[in-house]
Amino acid sequence: MFEIIDKRELCDKVYQFKIRAQHLAKKAKAGQFVILRKDEMGERVPMSIGGLDPASGVLTVVIQEVGKTSASMNRMKTGDHFADVVGPLGIPSHIEKFGHCVCIGGGVGIPPIRPIAQALKEIGNKVTTIIGSRTKDLLIFEQELREASHELLISTDDGSYGTHGFVTTILQKMIDDGGHIDMVIAIGPVPMMKAVVATTREPKIKTYVSLNPIMVDGTGMCGACRVTVGGKTRFACVDGPDFDGHEVDFDEMTKRMKMYVRYEKQAYDRFLQDEHCRLAKAAEAPKDKNA
Ligand SMILES: Cc1cc2nc3c(=O)[nH]c(=O)nc-3n(C[C@H](O)[C@H](O)[C@H](O)COP(=O)(O)OP(=O)(O)OC[C@H]3O[C@@H](n4cnc5c(N)ncnc54)[C@H](O)[C@@H]3O)c2cc1C
């Protein structure tokens, strides 16, 4: 069992969990992920590592509520325990002396950028990080990324904070201004990673993306996370999650990720309905006079 030693809300439907996982926090490297299971009957869900503290054996994950399992995890509290935290899984990110690295994160893709930016900076790269969100209220990990990078640039879709536009608005301006970039790594929603790759294709900047297809076992056995990279079939859980962005077939990946949407929505709606009934019943129950 893996204890939640701290849980806090970062923004609407997004929570940060610090989990005691001694072996994992010592072994894991930037870019890897874990598979969490809330309880014995729970679904296994992959989550990126947003922070590692080998000294205290604590691992940070950030979970956005998008369906039944992420919702039930986000109802857990400090002191509760996850049944399983399996990992570290996947191949660590490519950390080498590139020169000037631009790390780009969007949404819940921002936290896993932190250990990557830290590792790139530690070995002597210049690290510029760009993070973006729809609006200021949804921006997470600003301070963490400021500390992990030499420079932090921010965009919001509605212009409520930082540059008005997307992370690619900032990246394109850096390129147009003649800024030298040796490597880009992007983690976030598929449309964001696809747009980053489109921006760096012509100037031929090496670009890694961290893919998040549907995963089941996370060990290369089930085939659920199949993606096409450079015309070849790869499994994101064991061959990735990082791949050369210019080689990824994003359109196929987008289609595969929509395969179960109807069932996922039904399960989420049922979860919310059950929760609503439970809360309503609890509110109606006569109060214990001795309580
Ligand atoms: C390597 C990897 C790292 C990830 N890291 C994080 C993370 O750090 N934080 C986080 O909140 N989520 C992360 N995800 C996504 C997370 O695993 C899914 O959101 C979660 O499994 C959804 O489970 P659910 O039952 O709540 O929703 P479901 O009912 O399974 O899905 C609900 C909705 O979410 C979409 N969805 C399902 N799976 C994914 C997925 N893999 N990626 C994006 N959308 C998905 C579905 O299309 C659907 O619209 C990661 C996924 C992978 C593969």
Ligand code: FES
């Ligand atoms: S999740 Fe089963 S092969 Fe990758």
